[in-house]
Amino acid sequence: MWWYLLKRLALSVVIILLAVAALFLMLHSIPGDPVSIALGPRATPEVQAAYAAKMHLDKPLYYQFLIFAGNVLQGDLGSDVFSNRSVALTLSEQLPYTIALAVAALGWAALVGIPLGCLSAIRPNSWLDRITGIISVGTIAVPSFLVSIWAILLFSITLRWLPVIGAGEEGDILSQLRHLILPAFAVGLGWVGYLARMVRASMLEVMGENYIRSARAFGLRPRTIVFRYALKVAILPTITLIGVGFGGLLSGTVFAEIIFSRPGVGKIIYDMVLARNFPVVQGAVLVTIALYVVVTLIADLMVSWLDPRVRESL
Amino acid sequence: MRTDSHSRRQFLQTAAFAGTASLVGSFPGISWSASDGTLTVRFDREMESLDPGYYVGGHPPNDVNWCVMPALVHYGYKDGQAIWVPSPFVESVELRDATNIDFTLKSGLMWSGGNGELTTEDVAYSYDRMKESEWKGDYVAYDHVEIKDKYSGTIVLNQAFSPFMTTTLASGTGIIVCKKAVEAAGGRYTVDIPATCGPYVMEHKQAQYVKLRPNPEWTGAKPAYDNIDCLFVTEDEAGALAFEAGELDCAKITSNSYARYQKELPPNAKLTVAGALQYMWMGMNIENPKLQDIKVRQAIQHAVDQASIIQGAYAGTAEPSFGVVCPGLVGRRLETSYSYDPAKAKAMLDEAGVSGLTLTLRTLNAQERVLAAQIIQANLAQIGVTVEIIPLDSGPFWEMGQESKGETWKDLELWIMRFGSGPDPYEPFQWFVRDQVGIWNWERWSSDEFEDLFKQLVSVSEVDERHKIAIRMQEIMEETGAYVWLTHEPEVFIHRADIATQFAPSGEMQLGYFKPV
Numbered sequence: 138m139w140w141y142l143l144k145r146l147a148l149s150v151v152i153i154l155l156a157v158a159a160l161f162l163m164l165h166s167i168p169g170d171p172v173s174i175a176l177g178p179r180a181t182p183e184v185q186a187a188y189a190a191k192m193h194l195d196k197p198l199y200y201q202f203l204i205f206a207g208n209v210l211q212g213d214l215g216s217d218v219f220s221n222r223s224v225a226l227t228l229s230e231q232l233p234y235t236i237a238l239a240v241a242a243l244g245w246a247a248l249v250g251i252p253l254g255c256l257s258a259i260r261p262n263s264w265l266d267r268i269t270g271i272i273s274v275g276t277i278a279v280p281s282f283l284v285s286i287w288a289i290l291l292f293s294i295t296l297r298w299l300p301v302i303g304a305g306e307e308g309d310i311l312s313q314l315r316h317l318i319l320p321a322f323a324v325g326l327g328w329v330g331y332l333a334r335m336v337r338a339s340m341l342e343v344m345g346e347n348y349i350r351s352a353r354a355f356g357l358r359p360r361t362i363v364f365r366y367a368l369k370v371a372i373l374p375t376i377t378l379i380g381v382g383f384g385g386l387l388s389g390t391v392f393a394e395i396i397f398s399r400p401g402v403g404k405i406i407y408d409m410v411l412a413r414n415f416p417v418v419q420g421a422v423l424v425t426i427a428l429y430v431v432v433t434l435i436a437d438l439m440v441s442w443l444d445p446r447v448r449e450s451l
Numbered sequence: 452m453r454t455d456s457h458s459r460r461q462f463l464q465t466a467a468f469a470g471t472a473s474l475v476g477s478f479p480g481i482s483w484s485a486s487d488g489t490l491t492v493r494f495d496r497e498m499e500s501l502d503p504g505y506y507v508g509g510h511p512p513n514d515v516n517w518c519v520m521p522a523l524v525h526y527g528y529k530d531g532q533a534i535w536v537p538s539p540f541v542e543s544v545e546l547r548d549a550t551n552i553d554f555t556l557k558s559g560l561m562w563s564g565g566n567g568e569l570t571t572e573d574v575a576y577s578y579d580r581m582k583e584s585e586w587k588g589d590y591v592a593y594d595h596v597e598i599k600d601k602y603s604g605t606i607v608l609n610q611a612f613s614p615f616m617t618t619t620l621a622s623g624t625g626i627i628v629c630k631k632a633v634e635a636a637g638g639r640y641t642v643d644i645p646a647t648c649g650p651y652v653m654e655h656k657q658a659q660y661v662k663l664r665p666n667p668e669w670t671g672a673k674p675a676y677d678n679i680d681c682l683f684v685t686e687d688e689a690g691a692l693a694f695e696a697g698e699l700d701c702a703k704i705t706s707n708s709y710a711r712y713q714k715e716l717p718p719n720a721k722l723t724v725a726g727a728l729q730y731m732w733m734g735m736n737i738e739n740p741k742l743q744d745i746k747v748r749q750a751i752q753h754a755v756d757q758a759s760i761i762q763g764a765y766a767g768t769a770e771p772s773f774g775v776v777c778p779g780l781v782g783r784r785l786e787t788s789y790s791y792d793p794a795k796a797k798a799m800l801d802e803a804g805v806s807g808l809t810l811t812l813r814t815l816n817a818q819e820r821v822l823a824a825q826i827i828q829a830n831l832a833q834i835g836v837t838v839e840i841i842p843l844d845s846g847p848f849w850e851m852g853q854e855s856k857g858e859t860w861k862d863l864e865l866w867i868m869r870f871g872s873g874p875d876p877y878e879p880f881q882w883f884v885r886d887q888v889g890i891w892n893w894e895r896w897s898s899d900e901f902e903d904l905f906k907q908l909v910s911v912s913e914v915d916e917r918h919k920i921a922i923r924m925q926e927i928m929e930e931t932g933a934y935v936w937l938t939h940e941p942e943v944f945i946h947r948a949d950i951a952t953q954f955a956p957s958g959e960m961q962l963g964y965f966k967p968v
Contacts, residue, residue, distance in 0.1 A: 395685065398682065
């Protein structure tokens with residue numbers, strides 16, 4: 138297990154380095170002069186030159202990358218070019234909101250999707266399976282932004298039960314939870330379908346295995362067979378999917394953060410790309426990539442812990 | 452007898468129900484709006500800088516600065532016209548003559564953080580500093596401040612400059628900063644103001660809100676609202692939805708929402724057009740070989756149907772444009788020398804001996820502008836001109852006509868452009884003088900008469916005379932054939948009907964003047 142962990146950690150570092158390098162190149166190849174975009178049309182040539190020097194934009198691209206990489210290795214993500222605030226501080230403020238949204242969205246999706254998948258698999262081709270199938274495909278097919286709009290129209294404008302914008306009052310957990318409900322619902326709805334289909338397919342495969350047939354022959358209760366023996370194996374690909382999904386949501390919740398005006402990493406990245414505020418974008422993407430890799434690593438470790446065959450495959 | 456598992460299940464069910472009920476609110480019809488004496492408004496973007504010398508755009512920094520920082524004058528209105536009025540920070544402001552402005556500050560107005568009292572020295576320092584800043588263009592006519600005593604002084608201009616009060620002192624660049632605190636901060640700042648002085652103090656949380664709370668040290672007149680929460684809602688439609696949900700009391704809206712609300716307003720809501728100080732036109736590069744012949748350019752002027760653009764792209768909410776001077780200002784034109792006439796346009800093209808003309812039309816990739824471009828594309832197709840629309844991100848768009856940014860300006864043919872203006876006709880014309888060719892004058896024409904008139908417009912203060920000058924300057928622009936005037940987009944806000952609002956002519960909220968009806 139330790140050897141496996143070591144190999145996975147080394148692979149993670151390589152992935153982070155490659156991703157950051159690719160991001161750096163892509164970011165700097167976006168058309169438009171970052172100086173004039175950042176400072177606006179009225180900036181004087183002197184101010185533009187000072188900005189370019191401050192951002193090292195007057196240096197070759199490889200040099201800019203080396204400076205960035207060097208600073209990162211020293212734990213310095215740089216500072217916002219407009220406000221001079223530390224990027225690390227900005228991200229530390231935004232990240233909890235994104236993590237909360239991703240956890241809530243995937244959490245409720247898993248709580249609903251996994252049992253739905255199990256139910257479908259226990260009685261394949263029954264009416265329950267068909268209804269579950271329709272619900273699953275339906276939730277996957279409906280775009281999340283549409284769900285957001287309809288949820289706002291129904292729950293916020295018509296019924297006025299839930300708030301639309303913001304993340305709630307600081308220090309007021311109840312207020313923050315209220316503000317989390319609609320975004321989490323919108324982000325997680327599609328995942329209900331994904332998880333239900335994934336669990337159903339895995340369960341059907343596992344339920345045909347010999348050891349399940351043996352369990353039945355021994356007269357174990359169906360519930361015990363499903364939840365104690367079959368689900369333990371069938372859940373493995375779902376854990377990987379949740380891990381990848383969680384990592385993706387760290388920057389993929391941007392639509393919900395924009396529509397619901399929630400603070401978060403995705404929204405910061407979006408806004409800062411438009412403003413060509415490179416230090417914030419680079420810092421934010423670096424952090425999300427690192428988190429993505431860590432979460433995927435944790436998911437892989439969980440899978441390898443549950444299934445020893447995986448450990449030997451790397 | 453009940454089993455343990457059964458009662459645990461019951462407990463969990465009850466807890467889940469209670470939790471859900473408390474989360475969603477037990478009763479329908481709850482409004483989450485802060486209507487308890489707190490005004491909640493929308494800011495459509497984050498603030499990059501509150502330093503008047505280094506603004507990046509006027510809204511929302513002006514909205515905030517006018518609440519927490521001093522200025523000699525503010526915007527007011529008389530007979531629907533934007534004028535300057537003395538601010539709550541002064542005893543008096545008077546124009547002694549064309550180049551001298553006397554002022555007297557109120558005594559006892561304290562800067563935060565123990566930085567002392569607001570004095571004439573702060574005024575002089577603030578304006579002197581602006582001359583070296585990114586916004587020094589607003590201070591070309593400013594020379595110095597003569598300090599008479601702690602509270603009185605005279606602003607001395609180096610030339611007669613009639614727009615100075617409205618376009619400089621009343622605007623965001625007229626903000627006064629605390630000399631002691633700004634010097635201590637190194638001479639400039641961003642969103643953390645070194646010292647404030649005003650009816651409110653601010654708390655800013657990046658990407659979330661600006662909260663304005665009563666300044667305990669403020670000795671001037673109290674504004675109507677004790678608390679103002681300004682929430683950053685960058686998505687336009689989200690802002691409109693939040694207003695409908697009762698979470699915002701005032702929100703800027705788009706043309707689409709404006710058209711929708713004109714048909715059916717939510718309960719207790721009111722629409723206010725804060726101004727239309729934006730002018731949009733389709734420009735033509737007169738140096739481009741395809742457009743060098745003025746007859747071709749004039750044919751294009753006749754081929755574009757402005758009414759269709761206003762209806763199709765702006766749902767009828769935008770004002771028709773006849774020049775660069777915006778509605779409500781001295782010098783606004785009410786007609787053009789050309790009119791929509793495809794037959795005449797085709798005849799002019801034939802006269803120029805042009806056929807099979809293909810042109811590119813560049814525009815910002817924004818919904819209304821792309822729609823306008825598509826209508827123009829259809830209009831020009833009627834006279835046999837094929838138009839290829841090139842939608843662009845703001846980065847490449849704003850530098851495509853600038854010689855300092857590469858060679859793209861040489862390939863420019865047609866483009867849709869929109870500029871913002873201040874409440875004086877001087878502002879829009881400054882971008883079309885000879886010095887601006889290759890900077891912001893992308894049409895690349897120049898005229899001696901235009902240059903002379905521009906100098907007169909700056910120095911003349913008599914209203915009728917300024918009107919005539921501005922009209923003639925727009926005629927000169929139009930005669931180049933390089934302009935098809937399109938629209939003046941309004942700045943529209945939806946707000947609660949029981950709130951009396953006040954906006955700067957450029958569309959910023961003057962939150963300190965908002966009050967309950």
